[in-house]
Amino acid sequence: MAMAAAEIEELIRAGIPDARVEITDLAGDGDHYAARVVAESFRGMPRVRQHQRVYEALGGRMGGALHALQLSTATPD
């Protein structure tokens, strides 16, 4: 049920078109990732909302096919 890093990146970018996405495979097992998502459209949103936007983009896979995604979000400097 694991997901490829490229697939995760594609989903996030499809849901948040202005996002810059960096995915790191933490354990090298295709199951534990870290994602850093930077988007201008996050500006003014509380952190919870920014993370929710990413989870929405992943369309319900979070907690399912994607067990372990360490997420950090930011707006561009």
Place this chain on the structure above:
Amino acid sequence: MSDTKARIDEIVHRHDVVLFMKGTALFPQCGFSSRAVAILDHLGVGFETVDVLQDPEIRQGVKEYSDWPTVPQLYVKGEFVGGSDIMMEMYEAGELQQLLDEKQVAKA
């Protein structure tokens, strides 16, 4: 309000700080839950934990309650704060302590 939602609502309002997690504070069953507990321990705040592995209804219900897909989940004075990543970001920025101070949560 469904029974489960009412139960969760009651829990998060009964205690100042509630962590829904996998396992217990002493024996976390997941790395993310373990990290969340470590952050709260470090802040020296008293908190209540709910082991979602013991209760499938809560496990599912808490995700709907907060519109958040994963556990752990932190609530302060009835308000959803975030999961372990947000807790870590807030902790590192000093924002978690600030939130506890603002909400006048007592130290353990």
